[in-house]
Amino acid sequence: MPQMKRGILFANTSDLPPPSAVQEKLGRFHVPWTRTIFLPLPGLNRRLRVIVPNVALLRGGRRRGPLLVSLACIALVCTVVIMSRGFGGAGWGNSGWNEQWNQDQNREPSTLVFRREELKKIWKWEIESGHFPSSKSIPRQIGLSLPLENPAIPPQQKTSTQSTYYPWHTSRGAGGAVRVAVEEPAGLETIGIGPKRVYLDIQNSPPDVAYPPRPIPGSVADMDIVMKYCDFSKEKYVRDCLEVLRLGGGLDNGQRVRRGSTDDWKYIYVEQPDGASTSPDRSRSDASHDQQAPVQITEPAGADPDLGLIKKKAAEWETDITLPPTLQHHPASTLPTPCDPENPRVYHMFWTGPFTDKPYLAILSFLFTQNTGIHFQDAAHEMSNVCRPQFWMWINPGPAASVPNPNALRDMYNGLKASPWAAPFLHPRFKDVVQFKLWNTTEQLDGIPEIKDEWRALQDALFNSGGHIISVKKKAVSSSNTSDSTSTSSKASDEDDILNRAGSKSSSSYDRLSVILSDMARFVLCHRFGGIYLDADTILLRDWEEMWGWKGAFAYRWSRLPKYNTAVLRMNKGSALGTFLFRTALKNGLDFHPMTVSNYVKDAYLEDLLLRLPDALFDSAWLNTEYYQRDRPPQPYFTEFADFFDTPVVNSAAPQALGFNGFFKGAYSYHFHNFWWKPFDPARNWPDLGPRFIAGEMAAREALEAADAINNSKNLTTEPGSSSPETSDRVDDDKRDLDWSIVLKRTFEAYIRGERPNMYGEWIRW
Structure with a gap:
């Protein structure tokens, strides 16, 4: 036995x-x-x-x-x-030694073009500017011999005593040069000199518990705690992460089920003004020993200062990096105005082609969740202590490879006014929070000081994605030689050519150039203007106040892989990290594919300056769609991204029964991964925003009826233009079980119509 x-x-x-x-x-x-x-x-x-x-x-x-x-x-x-x-x-896939072993076996060619001294400058600039609000250590490979003072974290109970990183040094003996290994020290921790933190218990007091409270202005998310409970590489489940996020953020207000003490789940804090004092919190799990004086260990004699760094082949080292003066970190309560000019609260989104229901829903989700002030008649007066975020929709007026004409700005606004999906956001009520911007590639690249004098040398190979270059110049010449006799017959095929696509009309006619251009555009926009970039297939699910309060840069994890997905990207305006990324990208063909960017920061040991947040925060279904964590999935349970649009019958009662509150509650956003050609609400595929916007709604309905008549897809009972919302809406024409995409669209629209409050119980005021 x-x-x-x-x-x-x-x-x-x-x-x-x-x-x-x-x-x-x-x-x-x-x-x-x-x-x-x-x-x-x-x-x-x-x-x-x-x-x-x-x-x-x-x-x-x-x-x-x-x-x-x-x-x-x-x-x-x-x-x-x-x-x-x-x-x-x-199972877990990439964790522990297995993940490291796989990375070592599949190491790609180095992209590094910066020496160790320049990398030190980048780390120092970011830390001294308050962009590293973390207790994590500086990688030993950076070679700092003394710890740096960190104004973004409070005084800590310990600091490490580490030396410069030298993986080996060279000594000579009777047999010639011999490499002798030197013990590799651990990373170097920073010394906290910043304001004290007070962690918040966020919830309304009974009986006002029907809706969660807004985050406190100036509050900050402690990403160290978020990583502790959400990091996939540490075998954390998305389901558990979302519970911590919603409980610590007060989103389960009025619906909280009693547990034991959840003080360790408090991840949102406010910084106390200078001069305030609190006793050290030694009850937390990260408390440690008292500070010790750092000890400097001198480098081995004759050691190469860049030893251990792997330079990109056939590339010259970048020298004398130019950085602006460091910034000053201040608690939000000490700023003269609610909005920090060094940290503008702008959501950027990039769009090419006709305006559709996809950017429409993204903007609606912004209005439904963010503290825009449209629930006050006089927002400027009522929100004197709140920084109102803005949503900047960047419109690329034509195909990605085209050059805008001189009248592009006027044409853009004419197109927006004529679009049923875009016109509602030109209403004066939204002018302070939603703005449309014209994208011009030449102008934008000329606005980046780090590359403005050099990028034109790469303009013929500007569309570089992961090393795969689409040559625009060569294909443009071949398409211009088409004779007049064949131009009419080839018009459709020309529009479907990869150079002439303006938006993705189907899975077979994907606008690849616009996707590549957007990979670069997000870094350009964040470096020039600051803020957070969102892919257009993103829906906001909660207020991002504490995300704005965290001053570091971040993207999120590429599902099971230890790489970045930049569908959400936060970078500080004119930062040292941005300078590094643009100079490195210039030496690597201006390739901004997220996998390539992952190599940039990894090769330079700057990954902690671009924090790779868990995808549970922004992309909660991704792991399930790749067969991970299916033993304990979050709610809702999607086995593929198409489930958002076509919810499986076995789960199709959930959207109507649970509504918005049952959709990945706790996550900051949801990324539905493309599906540009699939409508959110097939039965009501028009902007349903009420009498104020009835003209756009009717125009959209007429266009649908005309398309249906041409395609003979259904029998018409009315002539185009003769229908009205009162006579054409029948419940029998609607889908019996509403999908998640339908429920979210109709929820956001009901808020704009004034039929329900937003997620925080606030009613729109016109």
């Missing part, structure tokens, strides 16, 4: 001889070559079956010894391979 020992199941582990002479002989002559053990998997109610060599065979004589040792080594290697593959299939 197998035996249980300390939770591990062993097969025949006893070293005692069998109980009889017969069995002893059988044991001597029929001993199995291998035996099986079962190892418990942490966090899972399963055991891993591992086949290992039978050690008893090693006592079988001299001749067997070498053979059995060899077989044992082979079995051990096979076991390691099987375990690494097994964990990557449906």
Whole structure:
């Protein structure tokens, strides 16, 4: 019988001889070559079956010894391979040594063009400017010998005493030069000199608990705590992360189920003004020892100052990096105005082609969730202590490779006025919070000091995505030689050509150039103007006040991979990190694909300056769509992104029953990953915003009816233009089980119509 020992199941582990002479002989002559053990998997109610060599065979004589040792080594290697593959299939995938081993085996060519001294300057600038509000250590590879003062974190109870990073130094002996390994120190922690923090218990007092409270102006999210409970690489579930996010953010106000003490889940804080004092909080799990004086260790004699850094092949080192003066970090309560001019609250979004329901819904979600002040008649007076965010929709007027004409700005506004989906946001009520901007690639790149004098050398290869370049110049010449006799017949095919696409009309006619251009545009916009960039397939789900309060840069994790997804990107205006990224991109073909950007910061050991937040915050369904964490999925449970638009029948009662509050509650946004050609609400595929915007609604309905008549997709009972909302809406024409995309669209529209409040219980005021 197998035996249980300390939770591990062993097969025949006893070293005692069998109980009889017969069995002893059988044991001597029929001993199995291998035996099986079962190892418990942490966090899972399963055991891993591992086949290992039978050690008893090693006592079988001299001749067997070498053979059995060899077989044992082979079995051990096979076991390691099987375990690494097994964990990557449906479990955690990239964690611990397995993740690091995979990274080392698949290392890409280096993109680094900065020396160690320049990387030190970048780290110093960002820390001294208050852009590193974290207790994480500075990587040892940066080579700092003394810790830096950090104004964005409070005085801590400890600091490390580390030295400059030298993986080895060279010494000479009788046999010539020999590399001698030097012990690699751990990272260097910063010394907190910033204001004290007070962590908040956010919830309304009864009986006003029907809706959650707005975040306190100037509050900040502690990303160290968020990472503690949400980091996928530390085997944290999206479901658990969302619970921490909604409870710590007060989003479950009035619906909170009693638990034990959840003080450790408080991740939102306010900074106390200078001069205030609080006793050190040693009850938290991250409390540690008292500070110690740092000790500097001198570098080995004759060591190369850039030793250990891998420079990009055939590239010259960047020298004498030029950075602006460092910024000053101040608590929000000490600023003269609610809005920090060094930290503008602007959401950027980039759009090419006809305005559709996709950017329409993104703007509606902004109005439904953010503290814009449209719930006050006089927002400037009522919100004197609040910084109102703005939404800047950047419109690329034509195909990504085209050059705007001189009348592009006028044409853009004419097109917006004529668009049923865009025209509502030109209403004076939204003029302070929603703005449309004209995108001009040449103007924007000329506005980046780091590359304005050099980018034109790459203009023929400007559309670079992950090293794959689409040559615009070559294809443009070939398309211009089309004769007049064939121009009419080829008009449709020309519009579908990759150079002439303006928006993605279907999965087969994807506007790849606009996607590549947007990869670059997000970095340009954030570096020039500051703020947060959002992909147009993003829906905001809660107020981002505390995200604005956190002054560092961030994107989020690419699902199971330790890479960035820049569908959400926060960068500070004119930062040292931005300078690094643009100079590095220039030396790498202006490639801003998120995978390439991941290499930029990884090769330079700057990943902690562009924090890779868990995708649970912005993309909660992604892991489930890639077969991860399906044993404990979040709500709703999507096995593919199409479930948002076509909710499976078995789950189709949830959208109507739960509504907006049941959709990934706790997450800051949802990313539905493209589907540009699929309407949110097929049965009511028009802007349904009430009498104020009835002209746009009727225009959209007439266009749909005309398209239906042409396609013979249904029998018309009325002539185009003769219908009205009162006579044409029938419940029988609607879908019986509403999908999630339908419920969210109709919820946001009901707020604009004045039929319901927003998610915080505030009613729009006209």
